[in-house]
Amino acid sequence: MRLPEHIGIIPDGNRRWAVINGMTKDKGYEIGIDPGLFLFKLCQKEGVKEITFYGFTTDNTKRPAEQRVAFTEACINAVKLLSKEDASLLVVGNTESTMFPKELLPYTKRKIFGKGGIKVNFLVNYGWQWDLNYLKKADEKNKNITNNIMSNDISRVDLIIRWGGRRRLSGFLPVQSIYADFYVIDDYWPSFKPQHFYDALKWYDDQDVTLGG
Amino acid sequence: MRLPEHIGIIPDGNRRWAVINGMTKDKGYEIGIDPGLFLFKLCQKEGVKEITFYGFTTDNTKRPAEQRVAFTEACINAVKLLSKEDASLLVVGNTESTMFPKELLPYTKRKIFGKGGIKVNFLVNYGWQWDLNYLKKADEKNKNITNNIMSNDISRVDLIIRWGGRRRLSGFLPVQSIYADFYVIDDYWPSFKPQHFYDALKWYDDQDVTLGG
Numbered sequence: 001m002r003l004p005e006h007i008g009i010i011p012d013g014n015r016r017w018a019v020i021n022g023m024t025k026d027k028g029y030e031i032g033i034d035p036g037l038f039l040f041k042l043c044q045k046e047g048v049k050e051i052t053f054y055g056f057t058t059d060n061t062k063r064p065a066e067q068r069v070a071f072t073e074a075c076i077n078a079v080k081l082l083s084k085e086d087a088s089l090l091v092v093g094n095t096e097s098t099m100f101p102k103e104l105l106p107y108t109k110r111k112i113f114g115k116g117g118i119k120v121n122f123l124v125n126y127g128w129q130w131d132l133n134y135l136k137k138a139d140e141k142n143k144n145i146t147n148n149i150m151s152n153d154i155s156r157v158d159l160i161i162r163w164g165g166r167r168r169l170s171g172f173l174p175v176q177s178i179y180a181d182f183y184v185i186d187d188y189w190p191s192f193k194p195q196h197f198y199d200a201l202k203w204y205d206d207q208d209v210t211l212g213g
Numbered sequence: 214m215r216l217p218e219h220i221g222i223i224p225d226g227n228r229r230w231a232v233i234n235g236m237t238k239d240k241g242y243e244i245g246i247d248p249g250l251f252l253f254k255l256c257q258k259e260g261v262k263e264i265t266f267y268g269f270t271t272d273n274t275k276r277p278a279e280q281r282v283a284f285t286e287a288c289i290n291a292v293k294l295l296s297k298e299d300a301s302l303l304v305v306g307n308t309e310s311t312m313f314p315k316e317l318l319p320y321t322k323r324k325i326f327g328k329g330g331i332k333v334n335f336l337v338n339y340g341w342q343w344d345l346n347y348l349k350k351a352d353e354k355n356k357n358i359t360n361n362i363m364s365n366d367i368s369r370v371d372l373i374i375r376w377g378g379r380r381r382l383s384g385f386l387p388v389q390s391i392y393a394d395f396y397v398i399d400d401y402w403p404s405f406k407p408q409h410f411y412d413a414l415k416w417y418d419d420q421d422v423t424l425g426g
Contacts, residue, residue: 059424128391129358135348136361145342148349166420167395174387178341182380182395207379211272 002205004158006050006119007043008180010172011036013164013188015067026066028190029074035192036078040085042197043118050119050155053078057171058127061099068099075124076103082122083107086114092151093125100125110153121154128171149175156180158209161200163189181207215418217371219263220256221393223385224249226377226401228280239283241403246291248405253295255410256331263332263368266291268304270384271340274312281312288337289316295335296320299327305364306338313338323366334367341384362388369393371422374413376402394420 011032018028036053043051055075061068082089091107093100104124131150138148146152151173157180160172165186169177183200187193224245231241249266256264268288274281295302304320306313317337344363351361359365364386370393373385378399382390396413400406 128388129356132345132348132358132388133353133356135345136351136353136355138349140346140349142349143342143346145345168393169391170423171391174391175341175345178382178384178387180381210383 001201002209003047003201004181004204005048006052006155006157006159006176007048008052008054008157008160008172008177009036009039010054010160010162010170011164011189011192012162012166012170014071014190016164017188017190024066026064026070029067029071030077031190033074033078033081035189037081037085038194039192039197040082040087040118040120042194044086046201048118050121052121052154052157052173052176053123054170054172055079055093055122055124055126057123058094058097058099058125058130059171061125072099072101075122076101079104079107079122079124082120083113086117087120088112088116088118089120089122090153091122091124092154093123094127094130095125097125119155121151123172126151126171126173128174132174145175151176159183159200159204161185161197163187163192163196179209179211214414215422216260216414217394217417218261219265219368219370219372219389220261221265221267221370221373221385221390222249222252223267223373223375223383224377224402224405225375225379225383227284227403229377230401230403237279239277239279242280242283242287243290244403246287246294248402249291250294250298251407252405252410253298253300253331253333255407257299259414261331263334265334265367265370265386265389266336267383267385268306268335268337268339270336271307271310271312271338271343272384274338285312285314288335289314292317292320292335292337295333296326299330300333301325301329301331302333302335303366304335304337305367306336307340307343308338310338332368334364336385339364339384339386341387345387358388364389372396372413372417374398374410376400376405376409392424
């Protein structure tokens, strides 16, 4: 089986899940933490080398305050849980904004936890403009893009899995996603099942890799 | 009905179509010209304001020479046909490379043909690196991205329609595609049917627009 080396995760549908379960929208985020840890462990078990979680973006921070507080809290807790695992962990996002939770500042340099192994990137207050604006500091003569964006420690993504039925990137790592295969699951993220992950891997196995060639 | 203002078209599957029809791969491109003109006219009729065709990318030029010659020729002919219509036409791509056909140089400045109207962009020897490298020339203090990439005359894409079953961007306008909804048709591009287009519009109508918010 051809396994993706790097999987991007867009865990969408938390608010819609909360609403259909009779809760206010902000209650949908906390329930998304356990699925994230579960999925991390499945990736680890299957030998995936790198995984990037879409925590929240600068666009997302325009949502109502109680939602913003709730998803920020969920990201803090998720990163703390991941730091108890065997992983090489990095939080990527704009730390110069007040929207960046200071609890996560210690994670903005890649650090080995436990025995290390799988690379885990967690986008927190990530913005595609913020990411690409770093190119303006680069030397014009250097034609490389991937080393000159803010998220340069995140590799090319092979497979993006998005929950919640939307078929779009919503600002997720535009440069690393350029050749990524995009798999969409209609279920909302809090309804995560291992089968989703294995269905995505099976689908990916049927795709070819051309890198545009 | 909520209509996309700007549709991106990835007309993939020409080579696979040629092979299953007993031809060599390079024969699949010419047959893709008429569907392009047909789709252009449908967009015009339905009131779509802008359409961008994925002609070929710098990645694609690494293919065998007879294929490269064939898709380049098809792009030249397609642009010439479009220039006989009512449209505001622009060819976008790296003209400094020998892979850029000199026949299309006159189209690299936007020009009104006939009565004008719909904006049509045609990517010819387009490269995402080429597009983003232009950011290195911009002033660091200017935080805008979209005005400072080479393809700055191409607007944000609302809906991308890709033929040929692959669910990936393959280097198509990474900045303009950041919030785009992505609709995939399994049929190969030379088997284009108007129903494909109307199915995509219907699907798009069911999506919401959040721009990441």
